[in-house]
Amino acid sequence: MLLIIGNKNYSSWSLRPWIATKVYGMPFDEKRIHLYAPSSKAEILRYSPAGKVPVLHDEGTVVWDSLAILEYLAEREPRLWPRAAAERARARAISAEMHAGFAKLREHMSMNIRKRYPGKGRTPEVLAEIGRISAIWGEAKGPFLFGEFSAADAMYAPVVLRFRTYAVEGPNRRYMDTMLALPAMREWIEAAEREPESIPELDLYE
Ligand SMILES: N[C@@H](CCC(=O)N[C@@H](CS)C(=O)NCC(=O)O)C(=O)O
Structure with a gap:
């Protein structure tokens, strides 16, 4: 592949x-x-x-x-989807919700691993979307959203990195720590830190 x-x-x-x-x-x-x-x-x-x-x-x-x-x-x-049909349906629903939604979070808190923008981007609409993510993560079975790592965690992985950049407190810290400790996540972060290029229009709060 x-x-x-x-x-x-x-x-x-x-x-x-x-x-x-x-x-x-x-x-x-x-x-x-x-x-x-x-x-x-x-x-x-x-x-x-x-x-x-x-x-x-x-x-x-x-x-x-x-x-x-x-x-x-x-x-x-x-294993990318939960085995139980009801959980699989919910995993697909929250994945589709992430795929199609959270436009304000994307706009005001774009992923930018190398930067730290604490407190930035918190418009009322963004805060409402953070509230929704908090509710979704609040129902995590642990350590991942559905126990084992699933496609739903893959869909929410960039949000974990956004919350790290923008210092968003509140949503399930244990879940964020689990995701950030994944060797694959560490590998991606380290590669992002080594990348030579930047895209100035995506460095939102310079
Ligand atoms: N819905 C698509 C969105 C993909 C997307 O917007 N990719 C962006 C980068 S994150 C892109 O390719 N932008 C470059 C461009 O539009 O030229 C997906 O889920 O893969």
């Missing part, structure tokens, strides 16, 4: 399938594309008809969109 991703410091969508493959030791190669440079779009379009990352290539099969990739991976690694 070849997973094409964006900058590790900024690309929240890319982190989702990447961390899922890593946690379950699924072998893959990765190709990183520096986003929002003059040649980026053309390079992404060589791999993805949608012109976005992440995109997965697997022996002629092309899967784009983070949630579709997670579903594809789950066909090989069933």
